[in-house]
Structures are given as C-alpha cells and as structure tokens.
Amino acid sequence: MTRRVSLWTTMVLLQLVGPADMNDTPRVSFTLGSPSRALTRFTSAQDGNTTTLLLSDDGDTLFVGARDAILSLDVRQASSMVLKGRLDWSPSEKDLDDCTMKGKRKTDCSNFVRVLQVLNSTHMYACGTFAFSPRCTYINSETFSLMTDPSGKQEEGRGRCPYDPYQRNTAIVVDGELYTATVADYHGNWPVISRHLSEGSRVDLKLDDMLGWVEDPTFISSTYVPSEEKVYFFFSEVGREYDFIDKLTVSRVAQVCTSDIGGQRTLQKRWTTFAKAQLLCHSDGELPYNVIEDVVTLPPAEGASADDTLFYGIFSSQWSVNSGRSAVCVFRLGDVKAVFAGNYKALNRDTLRWSSRIQEKIARPGECGLHSASDNALRFVKENFLAEENVHPVGQRLAMVSADQLYSNIAAQRVTAADGRNYTVLYLLTDSGLLHKVVLLDDGPHVVEEVRLFPEPQPVKSLLLSISKGAVFVGSAEGVLKVPVANCSFYWSCAECVLARDPFCGWDPSLHACAEISSIRANVGQDVEGGNVSKACMAPMNPSPRSTFTQQRPVNxxxxxxxxxxxxxxxxxxxxxxxxxxxxxxxxxxxxxxxxxxxxxxxxxxxxxxxxxxxxxxxxxxxxxxxxxxxxxxxxxxxxxxxxxxxxxxxxxxxxxxxxxxxxxxxxxxxxxxxxxxxxxxxxxxxxxxxxxxxxxxxxxxxxxxxxxxxxxxxxxxxxxxxxxxxxxxYLKELVVVSVLLVLCVSALLTAALYGLRQRCRSRTVPQSCSRRDPERGAAPQEREALRSQSPHATSKHNGQAHNGHAGKGTISLGNGVVNGSNGHLPNTPI
CATH class of the missing domain: 2.60.40.10 (Immunoglobulins)
Structure with a gap:
C-alpha cells in the first residue's frame, strides 16, 4: 500500500512539471505537390492498403504487400516506379461468406498481406489475414509466381500472421527460419513469439501458454544481431510489476537465441532463452514516454564494436500532460546486454506478483545454450525472465521531443559529412501525413525540412529506407511514395546551403551550386554542426543573389x-x-x-x-x-x-x-x-x-x-x-524638396485667393455682401452685357481641361504667376 501511494504521488507531481521543450520547428516546409520537392508516387485503382514493403537485395525491385495482391515495382530510375508484376492472392467467395457470417465487415474480410520476407536466394515467404483465417505461401522470386503444394492448398498462417488486419505484428527471417510476434487466435487474446520453418533436428518454438510471459502486448518491431546470434523484439505491454491504480503501459525489449531448440523435459518446444527488460524513455523530472510506437536498428560505424549498435525508437505517452507529443530515444546494444546480464525479478505464481530475487542464481536467464541445462536450471529461468534493471537511453536523455506532432514511423542512417564526421539522420513520419528529416547535432536535433506527403492523414503507413537508392519509401492505404533523401538543388546560394546544415549537401565553388558532397571534388562549403556561413563560404565565389547586407564594397x-x-x-x-x-x-x-x-x-x-x-x-x-x-x-x-x-x-x-x-x-x-x-x-x-x-x-x-x-x-x-x-x-532628395516647395506654393496661392475674396465681400454694403441672388436678375439688357464684360473669365481650365463657365464652382486661375481672384460666383449659376 505504501508503494502504491508513493508511486501515485510521484505521478501526480510529475504531471505538474511540464516537459522540456526542444526546437523541433522545421527549417523549411514543402506543401503537397511542391515542384521544389520532387516525389514519385505509385497508385493502383484495384490495389489498396499498400503498406507492407520489402526491398530486393540489389535494391532495384520493391515488393509491396497490398490488399488481395502482391506487387513488384521497378525502382531503378530515380524519378519513376513502374509496375513489373502483380500476383492476385484473394480469398474465395466461400471464404468471404464465412467471414461475414462471423460478424466481420466485408471490407475487412479481404486478404491483407502482413508478412513479406526474403526466404533465400530463390524464394520469398508471404502471409496474409485471408478473411480472418491466416494463410501463408511461397513466392518464386525469379518468375514472381505463387507456389502451392500439389493439392493447391496453402499453409496455415496461425501464429505467423494476425487474424485482424488492424492488429500489429512483426516478422523476420534468419537463416531460412521465420521469427514472428503476433496473436494466434481469432479474438486476439493469445499473444505468441514463435519460430517457424525449422528443419532437421531443430524444432519450432513458442512461448509457454500458461506462463504469462507477455501481458496484453502490442508488437512493434524485431531485429537480428549477428554478433549475439539473438533476435530482439520490441513491444509494449501492461507492466504487472507495478502495483498501480490504473493499468500502466511499459515498453519492452525481449530476446531469444537463434540456437535455442527448447528443453529436453522442462520447456519442451518452448523458449529457454526468453528474457525481457523495460525500455525507459524519459528525462529527469518528467513523466516517461512509456508507449513505444516504432523502432529501427542502426548498425555500428565501420570499425566500431558491435556493442555500439543503436536502437532508435519513437515513444508516446499515456499521460495527459504529454498528450499529442512524441519523443525519440536511442538505446545502445551494450546497455541492453548489461541489463540482461544482471539480476532478475521473481514471479510468484500464486499471487502473480513480482519481487526482487535475493537467493543465489541457479542459472543465468537469457544466456544461450540453456537447452542442455538441467531441469532445475530451466525451472529457474522459467520463473525469472524479467530483468530487474531498466534500459536507459544513451546519455540519460531524450534525443528529440516533438511538441505538436505524433510520430508513427522512423528510419535512420549514418551520413559522413565533408569533414569526415558522422551524423545520424532520422526520417520521421507523422500521423498527419508529414515527413520530417532530422539531423542529430551536439546541441540538439535540427529539423532540416518538412514534406507533406498526403492530403489527408493515413491510418496505416510503413517506412522503408534504401541507402543504395538514396530514397525512403512510404507505404499508405492509397499508394507508395518515393522520397529522395537529399534535396540540395533547392538551396540557391552558399549561405542557404550552409544554413540548411544538411550533411548530404555542400556548396560547390566550381559550379556555384549546392550539390551532394559525394559529387564535389574539393573546397566543399559545409558546416553541419555550427552552420557558420562566414566560415564555410570563405572561398572566392560569385555574389549570392540574396547577398549579405554588409558588402565588401560600399553600396548605395x-x-x-x-x-x-x-x-x-x-x-x-x-x-x-x-x-x-x-x-x-x-x-x-x-x-x-x-x-x-x-x-x-x-x-x-x-x-x-x-x-x-x-x-x-x-x-x-x-x-x-x-x-x-x-x-x-x-x-x-x-x-x-x-x-x-x-x-x-x-x-x-x-x-x-x-x-x-x-x-x-x-x-x-x-x-x-x-x-x-x-x-x-x-x-x-x-x-x-x-x-x-x-x-x-x-x-x-x-x-x-x-x-x-x-x-x-x-x-x-x-x-x-x-x-x-x-x-x-x-533623385530621392530632389523629389522631396520639389514636393515640399510645391505644397508651400499652392498653400500661398490659396491663402491669397481667399484673402482677396474676403476683401471684395467686405467692400459691399451689408444687404449686397456675398448675396446669393444672381447679379443679372432684373437688370436691363445693357446692364447684363456690362456684367458679362466684368466677368474675369468666361471659361477656365481645371486640371488641364477646359470647362464652361456654368459648369461648377468658382475657380482661381493661375496665369503668368499672378493670382486673379473672382467674386466667388460663375455667371448664371446660383450657389
């Protein structure tokens, strides 16, 4: 009870502390269809849900698992994806009727290809949901055709592929054997991590059905580490070791040895090397990002130790304080190994509660070669498979936090800059259809660009990086996109090329253009870490169109x-x-x-x-x-x-x-x-x-x-x-002086005209002063003629155009520099 209260108090206090913000603003953003960011798109009217992607060993062919079909795309050209072949793999009408009879929607009863792996040099292996009755098949890679047994039947896919197309799974082939993590029943309540297609003395293995080795998991990803001869699985599940009021979700990494063949009496056809540990993605004083979304493996640099293999993961949070935010954490293989080599918690089978083991170890859980161990040792590892310590991120900190984006997929690669330094570039796909390209620097992440890929958010996506083709492939419900990783020609000057801080790009002084550094022979203008323009653009070159405000020579x-x-x-x-x-x-x-x-x-x-x-x-x-x-x-x-x-x-x-x-x-x-x-x-x-x-x-x-x-x-x-x-x-100053003089002259003329008008009005008697009556009314013809002859002008000019005397108000005529005032009335015009 004390532990429950303490944990609850800690969570409440942490929710009051806001997460530390990082600058995750993309430097430039490209709208959908922008000509400044070229994208290649493949769509097919009859094939949807193109989300399972597999690249051939030579990188020239992209295999796509879709709904009721498997596609083969030619991706050799940088700006095109051409359909090479299509395999129809759809359920029969009877399969569809049986599926709908079980209460499923007809659209969900199609065959959604969820497993697509290269089996060997001549064949591939594929599994699909097949109307909520999973099936698997072999594909001839050379002829691109489906292979079945003589009876025409296909292999049952139970335990290899989920029943429901919306359930997540992961699969990987190692030495011709298929390692999967999925659910093995119609309702999705039986999670399994298993091995299939074993031959010879090796047998297929799976988790013990009654042990509860995983608790309501969501499987995310899997990877093989050759130096360890282990397959690592990443997933999230309910953390039973925490006695919390609500169900607490935790992220896990689990391992199995590829040499495992199960126990002789205890744990027969079961894993003897299964172990799991918690991945902790958080910073000091903050709530953890406890739900893992995707993981990608980055091999070590050439000449580095295998322990430097890195796992980059996207994490979200179940806590409201971090709602709508994502974090990226990186874990080192050496740290994962150290946790699995440490102490383990003990599970009480009666109370199903975990406790730290005090007694001496009888065996080392997770160690390869336990299949030949004694029954006593196997019983020990059977009840001690949860590592006591947690795996912390590299540097005990978050690699990146997005304040307003939820990331769903990640890809990573190591890029060598012009100075020989290696930088990690991440490609992050958001749930709103955006692709972020991020370079990790010493002072934090730098989002180089943001590219909108879809007009509307897509429910299911996948991300696959091809280093040989220099592009990332994005699978969505509507088609497949190909996005080049470099966009150097977009930057028009040396300054912009350097400020982008893109390790792919540098300024070529010989061509006066921003280009990929692999094509530049010498004097590359680049500064990824600092983005210092004056340092990187010191070589003599033509002035930039957007030149600096302080030129080398004075400029008016x-x-x-x-x-x-x-x-x-x-x-x-x-x-x-x-x-x-x-x-x-x-x-x-x-x-x-x-x-x-x-x-x-x-x-x-x-x-x-x-x-x-x-x-x-x-x-x-x-x-x-x-x-x-x-x-x-x-x-x-x-x-x-x-x-x-x-x-x-x-x-x-x-x-x-x-x-x-x-x-x-x-x-x-x-x-x-x-x-x-x-x-x-x-x-x-x-x-x-x-x-x-x-x-x-x-x-x-x-x-x-x-x-x-x-x-x-x-x-x-x-x-x-x-x-x-x-x-x-x-002539700016001259223009200002002339304008001021013109205004003063016009003001003086208007003042003089008004003063003359006022004097003429005062000179008359009071009844006649400023009379509104027509001066010609009631006068004899001779008087009218005299009045007309006294009018200053019968016509006047206004704005350079002639007007009749009865056209409007009184005017002031400017002629020969003398102001001629009128009596304020035009002839025959009452005011």
Whole structure:
C-alpha cells in the first residue's frame, strides 16, 4: 500500500512539471505537390492498403504487400516506379461468406498481406489475414509466381500472421527460419513469439501458454544481431510489476537465441532463452514516454564494436500532460546486454506478483545454450525472465521531443559529412501525413525540412529506407511514395546551403551550386554542426543573389534596384517580405532612417505597413537574420505615382556590358548578368492603366532557375525599370524638396485667393455682401452685357481641361504667376 501511494504521488507531481521543450520547428516546409520537392508516387485503382514493403537485395525491385495482391515495382530510375508484376492472392467467395457470417465487415474480410520476407536466394515467404483465417505461401522470386503444394492448398498462417488486419505484428527471417510476434487466435487474446520453418533436428518454438510471459502486448518491431546470434523484439505491454491504480503501459525489449531448440523435459518446444527488460524513455523530472510506437536498428560505424549498435525508437505517452507529443530515444546494444546480464525479478505464481530475487542464481536467464541445462536450471529461468534493471537511453536523455506532432514511423542512417564526421539522420513520419528529416547535432536535433506527403492523414503507413537508392519509401492505404533523401538543388546560394546544415549537401565553388558532397571534388562549403556561413563560404565565389547586407564594397542602398511601387499620397502601403526559413528572423531597414513604430507597423507575417507621405517615400529593405548571418530578401523603391506615360522598351543590361544586378521579387532570383555570363532575362509586358486606379503596375514574367526557392508562377509587380545599374543616379532628395516647395506654393496661392475674396465681400454694403441672388436678375439688357464684360473669365481650365463657365464652382486661375481672384460666383449659376 505504501508503494502504491508513493508511486501515485510521484505521478501526480510529475504531471505538474511540464516537459522540456526542444526546437523541433522545421527549417523549411514543402506543401503537397511542391515542384521544389520532387516525389514519385505509385497508385493502383484495384490495389489498396499498400503498406507492407520489402526491398530486393540489389535494391532495384520493391515488393509491396497490398490488399488481395502482391506487387513488384521497378525502382531503378530515380524519378519513376513502374509496375513489373502483380500476383492476385484473394480469398474465395466461400471464404468471404464465412467471414461475414462471423460478424466481420466485408471490407475487412479481404486478404491483407502482413508478412513479406526474403526466404533465400530463390524464394520469398508471404502471409496474409485471408478473411480472418491466416494463410501463408511461397513466392518464386525469379518468375514472381505463387507456389502451392500439389493439392493447391496453402499453409496455415496461425501464429505467423494476425487474424485482424488492424492488429500489429512483426516478422523476420534468419537463416531460412521465420521469427514472428503476433496473436494466434481469432479474438486476439493469445499473444505468441514463435519460430517457424525449422528443419532437421531443430524444432519450432513458442512461448509457454500458461506462463504469462507477455501481458496484453502490442508488437512493434524485431531485429537480428549477428554478433549475439539473438533476435530482439520490441513491444509494449501492461507492466504487472507495478502495483498501480490504473493499468500502466511499459515498453519492452525481449530476446531469444537463434540456437535455442527448447528443453529436453522442462520447456519442451518452448523458449529457454526468453528474457525481457523495460525500455525507459524519459528525462529527469518528467513523466516517461512509456508507449513505444516504432523502432529501427542502426548498425555500428565501420570499425566500431558491435556493442555500439543503436536502437532508435519513437515513444508516446499515456499521460495527459504529454498528450499529442512524441519523443525519440536511442538505446545502445551494450546497455541492453548489461541489463540482461544482471539480476532478475521473481514471479510468484500464486499471487502473480513480482519481487526482487535475493537467493543465489541457479542459472543465468537469457544466456544461450540453456537447452542442455538441467531441469532445475530451466525451472529457474522459467520463473525469472524479467530483468530487474531498466534500459536507459544513451546519455540519460531524450534525443528529440516533438511538441505538436505524433510520430508513427522512423528510419535512420549514418551520413559522413565533408569533414569526415558522422551524423545520424532520422526520417520521421507523422500521423498527419508529414515527413520530417532530422539531423542529430551536439546541441540538439535540427529539423532540416518538412514534406507533406498526403492530403489527408493515413491510418496505416510503413517506412522503408534504401541507402543504395538514396530514397525512403512510404507505404499508405492509397499508394507508395518515393522520397529522395537529399534535396540540395533547392538551396540557391552558399549561405542557404550552409544554413540548411544538411550533411548530404555542400556548396560547390566550381559550379556555384549546392550539390551532394559525394559529387564535389574539393573546397566543399559545409558546416553541419555550427552552420557558420562566414566560415564555410570563405572561398572566392560569385555574389549570392540574396547577398549579405554588409558588402565588401560600399553600396548605395537607397538606389538598390528592386521592386518599384508607385503610390498616391495618403495611401496605405503594404510591402510583403518572403520567408527565407522558419528559423530566420525578418526585419526592415531604411538607409539613414529609423522605422518609427508611430509611422510603421510590422506584421506577424513579415510585411511592413505604413501611410504614404513624402517622408515615407524611398527605398526599403527586408532582411533576415539566421544563426548570426544577415541577408537581403527583397528590396522596394516606393515612389509617388505620376501621370501614366508610355514606357520605353527595356534594354538588356548585358548589351552594354553592365555589372551583375540581381532583381528580387519575393524569394525568386533573376540573374541578369554575372561576370560576363548571361543569365535569364525578364520579359516585361505593360498592362492597361486607368486614371482612377490607385497603383500603376506591370506584369513581369521571369524565367527562373529550376532550383528556385519559390513556386515558378508569374508575379504581379509594380512598374519601373528593373534593369537599372547599381550606380544609377538617385533623385530621392530632389523629389522631396520639389514636393515640399510645391505644397508651400499652392498653400500661398490659396491663402491669397481667399484673402482677396474676403476683401471684395467686405467692400459691399451689408444687404449686397456675398448675396446669393444672381447679379443679372432684373437688370436691363445693357446692364447684363456690362456684367458679362466684368466677368474675369468666361471659361477656365481645371486640371488641364477646359470647362464652361456654368459648369461648377468658382475657380482661381493661375496665369503668368499672378493670382486673379473672382467674386466667388460663375455667371448664371446660383450657389
């Protein structure tokens, strides 16, 4: 009772402590179907649930276990997956009727292939649910055909494949023998870990039915370690060793020896080397992530000890405080071996409770070769199969925590960077259809990119890495996807290539491009650990399109070419800024000016909003800062619009041998000329413009590089010649001075006109002052003629156009620099 209260108190206190957050924000994200991230997709209208994947030894063929079929795909080409063959393996009508008679849905009564393994050099082995009556078969790898016995019957798959297609299982073939972990009954209440297809003196083995060696497990994965001659199984189950109020789920690793042949009298046809231990994925002061979701094995580096074999696992939590979060923990084989070599708990068969064993060991549980041990020793290992110690993660810490994603599948590989250092790259598949590529660094994980694979979350998925093909294969209910592991051409400059911190990619100074380091001969620009641009990009190279704000030579930033925006005064202007990466911080600058918060509003999306006034006209620069490196994202020239005039045809800058200029619209790049080499020239087309429009705009269609950061759509841009040189004279100050003088002159003229009008009104008598009556009303014809002759002008001009005298209000005519005031009325026009 004391232990129960203590454990309950600990859990409550830990729930009050929030988990430690890590930076799991992807640096860049690619939407579904983005041309910047190439994906290859295979779908078949008649084949669904393509989730069981197997790659051939040469890596050229991908075998897919689907619903009622097994597919063979040619994956030799990097950008295609071609169907080579299809084996129909569907239940008969009688099998389907029997399944539905048992109360199962007809869609679940199909044959879902759940086991697909290479048996030897000529054959494969497959098992399927087969309408809730599992079946297994052999497949000829050379002819890709099903093989059955002379009677046409197939092997029973009980204990090798689950009945229910929604139940998880794992299987692996070692030396022609099949090791499986699944459930062996229709209701899914009989979990088994067994060996099949044994020949000669070897016999098939399984767990003892009455021992309760596993408690309501969910089998996840299995792997074979040749140096240990052991198969390791990973699963989660109910932890009976904890006397807790609710059922506590724990994650386990179990082992069996491939040399095990069972006991002679005790444990006949049963495992004598079965042992299990708890995997503890947690950090100090936090609740553990106790539910294992997937595990992948990473072999040791060349020349390293077999004990350095690593197991990378995804864990979730049953506790509400960690709801919606996933953690990645890595375990070392040497630590697993040490736990299995230690002490074991003892199970009391009467009370079914575990206790620490005090008496001397009679045998060492989990040790290979116990099949020839005495009955007394076998009875000891029969009751002592749970290791007392737990397996802790490497470094006693979590390798990664995702705050807002639930990971479902994992793949891992070791990549050697340009400096010779090895980095671990993880591929994590989320339950919402996202693929995260993560590199593990000394200071924590770095999510290089995020790729959306499916429009909607998929219920069943699988992930398979092919190092030889440089791609990961994703199996889903709707088809199979092939995702290249490297996407180096996406990064347009040395700075972006280095900031990506992708161990696959480096800057090639000879080609001025980001490429895979295996193809670069010398002077690779790369810094995976630090992402230091100034260090990795020191080699002489052409200036980056998004060049750093501090150039090696002085640049008149006020005349920096960019997107020209023409506006009217007192108009709200909004300048948009692209996002270089989700880890960069964007900010705006003006030359020799401060962006006062009273005049400027910087939005959360990076855009800048302000009111167009003479003081806010001029150049604007949007910059990003990431990892200490600052670069220009986009430049704007905000000018007051004038009367629309025909625009002269743009003359290519390379016709005059001008230096390089880079025009930026959003994150796109247009190379006009660079070091004497011609680039892609923009095509300019003038749109029709009305007088009442607020902005005058042009549409510029650019020819972008294939590795452009953004989508290659046509962009609406403001008018202005974008081919101007960097040293073009700038008339910003002159424009401001002329505008101020013009405003002062107009104000003075208006004041003089109003003063004259006021004096004329005072000079009249009170009844006649500012009379609203027509001065011609009641007058004789001679008087009317005299009044007409006294009118200053019969017509006037307004905004450069002639108007009749009876067209509107009184006017002030400006001629020869003299102000001529009127009496405030036009002839024959009452006010």
């Amino acid at each position: 930033v006020s005349c920096l070419p960019g997107e020209l925006v023409t506006v009217s005064l007192n108009e709200v202007v909004r300048l948009r800024c692209p996002e270089a990466s989700r880890l960069a911080r964007r900010h705006w600058k003006r030359p020799n000016s401060r962006l006062s918060p009273d005049l400027y509003l910087q939005q959360a999306d990076g855009s800048l909003q302000f009111l167009a006034t003479p003081s806010t006209l001029g150049p604007y620069l949007c910059l990003s800062e990431e990892n200490g490196y600052e670069q220009i994202l986009v430049a704007f020239q905000v000018k007051q619009k004038s009367n629309p005039t025909p625009m002269p045809a743009a003359t290519p800058s390379h016709a005059y041998g001008q230096p390089t200029t880079h025009v930026w619209v959003g994150p796109r790049r247009v190379d006009i000329k660079e070091n004497g080499k011609e680039g892609s020239m923009p095509t300019v087309t003038q749109e029709s413009t009305s007088e009442n429009s607020h902005k005058t705009s042009r549409k510029v269609n650019f020819t972008f590089r294939p590795n452009s950061w953004a989508e290659t759509d046509s962009v609406n841009r403001a008018g202005g010649d974008t081919n101007q040189r960097m040293d073009t004279p700038c």
